[in-house]
Amino acid sequence: MQSLNDEKIKWLTEKANEIRQxxxxxxxxxxxxxxxxxxxxxxxxxxxxxxxxxxxxxxxxWAERDRLILSNGHICPVLYATMAHSGYFPLEELKTLRxxxxxxxxxxxxxxxxxxxxxxxxxxxxxxxxxxxxLADRIDHGKYSNKQFYCLLSDGELEEGNTWEGVMLxxxxxxxxxxxxxDRNNIQIEGYTEDIMPLEPLADKxxxxxxxVQMIDGHxxxxxxxxxxxxxxxxxxxxxxxxxxxxxxxxxxxxRRWQWHGNPPGKxxxxxxxxxxxxxxxxxxxxxxxxxxxxxxx
Amino acid sequence: MLNTNLKLxxxxxxxxxxxxxxxxxxxxGLVIAADRDKNVIGLCADLTESTQMHxxxxxxxxxxxxxxxxxxxxxxxxxxxxxxxxxxxTSSYAMFSPGRNWEQIRTTICYNDRKVVIVGSHAGISVGPxxxxxxxxxxxxxxxxxxxxxxISPCDAIEAKKATIAIAKTKEPTYIRLAREKTPIITSxxxxxEIGKAQVFFAPPMTPQVGIVATGxxxxxxxxxxxxxxxxxxxxxxxxxxxxxxxxxEAIINLAKxxxxxVSVEEHQIVGGFGSxxxxxxxxxxxxxxxxxxxxxxxxxxxxxDELLEHYHMGISHIExxxxxxxxxx
Numbered sequence: 001m002q003s004l005n006d007e008k009i010k011w012l013t014e015k016a017n018e019i020r021q022x023x024x025x026x027x028x029x030x031x032x033x034x035x036x037x038x039x040x041x042x043x044x045x046x047x048x049x050x051x052x053x054x055x056x057x058x059x060x061x062w063a064e065r066d067r068l069i070l071s072n073g074h075i076c077p078v079l080y081a082t083m084a085h086s087g088y089f090p091l092e093e094l095k096t097l098r099x100x101x102x103x104x105x106x107x108x109x110x111x112x113x114x115x116x117x118x119x120x121x122x123x124x125x126x127x128x129x130x131x132x133x134x135l136a137d138r139i140d141h142g143k144y145s146n147k148q149f150y151c152l153l154s155d156g157e158l159e160e161g162n163t164w165e166g167v168m169l170x171x172x173x174x175x176x177x178x179x180x181x182x183d184r185n186n187i188q189i190e191g192y193t194e195d196i197m198p199l200e201p202l203a204d205k206x207x208x209x210x211x212x213v214q215m216i217d218g219h220x221x222x223x224x225x226x227x228x229x230x231x232x233x234x235x236x237x238x239x240x241x242x243x244x245x246x247x248x249x250x251x252x253x254x255x256r257r258w259q260w261h262g263n264p265p266g267k268x269x270x271x272x273x274x275x276x277x278x279x280x281x282x283x284x285x286x287x288x289x290x291x292x293x294x295x296x297x298x
Numbered sequence: 299m300l301n302t303n304l305k306l307x308x309x310x311x312x313x314x315x316x317x318x319x320x321x322x323x324x325x326x327g328l329v330i331a332a333d334r335d336k337n338v339i340g341l342c343a344d345l346t347e348s349t350q351m352h353x354x355x356x357x358x359x360x361x362x363x364x365x366x367x368x369x370x371x372x373x374x375x376x377x378x379x380x381x382x383x384x385x386x387x388t389s390s391y392a393m394f395s396p397g398r399n400w401e402q403i404r405t406t407i408c409y410n411d412r413k414v415v416i417v418g419s420h421a422g423i424s425v426g427p428x429x430x431x432x433x434x435x436x437x438x439x440x441x442x443x444x445x446x447x448x449x450i451s452p453c454d455a456i457e458a459k460k461a462t463i464a465i466a467k468t469k470e471p472t473y474i475r476l477a478r479e480k481t482p483i484i485t486s487x488x489x490x491x492e493i494g495k496a497q498v499f500f501a502p503p504m505t506p507q508v509g510i511v512a513t514g515x516x517x518x519x520x521x522x523x524x525x526x527x528x529x530x531x532x533x534x535x536x537x538x539x540x541x542x543x544x545x546x547x548e549a550i551i552n553l554a555k556x557x558x559x560x561v562s563v564e565e566h567q568i569v570g571g572f573g574s575x576x577x578x579x580x581x582x583x584x585x586x587x588x589x590x591x592x593x594x595x596x597x598x599x600x601x602x603x604d605e606l607l608e609h610y611h612m613g614i615s616h617i618e619x620x621x622x623x624x625x626x627x628x
Contacts, residue, residue, distance in 0.1 A: 109409070110410055111410075111411060117381060118377070118378075118381065118406065118410055119405060119406075119409050119410045120405075121405075122401060122405045125374050125405060125406055128370075128371050128374035128375050128377075128378065129374055129375070129377050129381065129406060130378060131375050131378060132374070132375035132376060132377060132380075132381070132386075133379070133381055134378075135363060135375070135378070135379060136378070136379040136381075136382035136383070136384045139339070139361065139384070140382075161370070162370040162371060162374060162402065165366075165368040165370055165371030166371055166374070166375070168366065168368070168371075169366070169368075169375060172366075
């Protein structure tokens with residue numbers, strides 16, 4: 001993995017913004033789905049697809065690809081949008097999200113869309129599958145296999161017991177090729193994680209299970225790329241990156257609000273922006289980078 | 299009369315007939331399957347010897363994964379291994395796998411269509427003294443409701459061995475149900491086995507008056523009941539159905555046409571179980587009077603296997619009563 005320079009960071013920042021716009025557009029078209037998580041994870045997805053991962057959009061099932069396992073399937077709008085921007089399928093197809101006959105199911109189905117490694121949505125299952133994949137790879141290629149296994153988790157799904165069964169086995173088996181990233185946005189469907197079921201001290205929990213733990217700003221490309229680099233350099237331990245993110249990142253009236261966990265623009269809380277203007281306002285804010293640049297439509 | 303074409307064990311009616319736990323056949327079969335395919339993997343949740351996976355674990359330690367007492371993880375990790383081309387066999391007690399981890403099996407194995415084998419040992423009420431918490435009598439229902447899933451319930455250790463070897467070669471997610479206790483050997487090494495095929499194990503010389511469809515450890519009792527009727531001049535034909543899904547529709551419908559009355563026999567709840575699956579076939583294709591032997595909407599308890607099978611109405615006498623009852627309904 002190459003290190004980042006200013007030019008690449010600028011390029012990634014712009015790409016993440018385009019992906020956020022696509023997320024909003026597809027959610028408006030779908031009329032249902034999750035807003036806050038996908039927007040918050042756009043920078044990490046952009047870094048993974050456009051800088052970190054070994055993959056080939058023209059050959060989604062390339063045997064040598066790194067594996068990306070999305071455990072919290074409900075943030076799939078960011079997965080689909082990033083895949084489309086990478087060239088896996090036309091941007092136009094994003095408008096089929098959640099529609100009958102679409103490859104872009106409300107929660108991802110692996111048989112519908114190549115490159116989706118596993119169907120997900122029911123929470124707490126992705127890490128265990130990642131552990132299984134990495135174990136299988138180690139049986140075939142030994143401890144020094146170059147294949148990387150990236151598992152993306154939400155913070156809310158850490159409340160699922162199955163997650164910790166996977167954490168235990170990953171630690172026991174010292175699966176150094178696993179890099180898991182937690183979207184630590186502090187919200188879940190009914191409130192803030194620390195109110196619903198406190199997760200802190202989160203880093204200590206993972207350390208206690210023999211994982212290498214890093215905490216980063218999930219919107220800082222230098223930190224994202226640096227943390228993944230460190231995770232891959234660590235010997236004999238799986239790695240967890242706790243990425244502090246802002247749910248709804250990029251759309252000010254959505255940011256940091258749990259009420260935007262499970263609603264699309266047009267159906268969210270309207271104390272700041274009325275429902276009928278939520279979609280347009282969100283797009284406008286992303287296009288103008290929060291008013292910093294003048295929209296070409298104005 | 300025993301079906302001589304199938305080379306069944308002719309000593310099955312003797313007092314000193316050979317008895318072997320069905321689970322042992324799985325353990326032997328897994329080693330053979332692993333000898334033949336290096337992708338065969340074994341995963342266990344701290345019941346390696348109990349589920350007879352220890353033969354495999356000893357021979358192929360590098361292909362064995364001990365996940366600890368964590369059945370949800372057991373099948374989910376296996377799904378990940380299947381995604382990388384492995385053929386994972388996961389074993390535990392049926393009460394915990396598929397009892398505890400049904401949603402993991404549904405989402406990561408069946409919905410994902412990943413070939414993982416779920417081996418549920420200690421199924422049925424004949425687990426005995428461990429009591430009701432450990433007696434899985436709902437597992438057939440849980441597994442046969444899932445799209446993509448194959449469900450196999452062998453009648454003895456030899457059939458379990460053949461089923462295990464056969465399962466390793468298929469592409470479908472599969473559940474195999476095993477009993478703990480020693481069970482009479484009714485097949486032989488030469489008896490053919492094919493997933494999806496029912497087999498006539500016992501056929502009277504004349505047209506049958508009643509057809510019994512049986513699965514798992516109770517097949518022997520069904521044959522003994524049919525033999526007892528033959529001595530009284532009543533002709534009863536017995537079909538061994540180890541493949542509950544896919545189910546041999548043709549064999550079941552033909553038996554109903556021939557006999558005009560059916561009795562199903564299983565060591566499982568009647569609701570949603572094997573007999574229900576047979577009834578679904580008959581009611582839509584060739585309805586005939588039917589009686590169902592199994593557990594009637596109750597949990598088990600501690601006791602010897604024989605005490606429990608008698609108490610919960612799954613003994614030979616109960617099968618005979620069901621045959622007489624269904625005869626009266628013709």
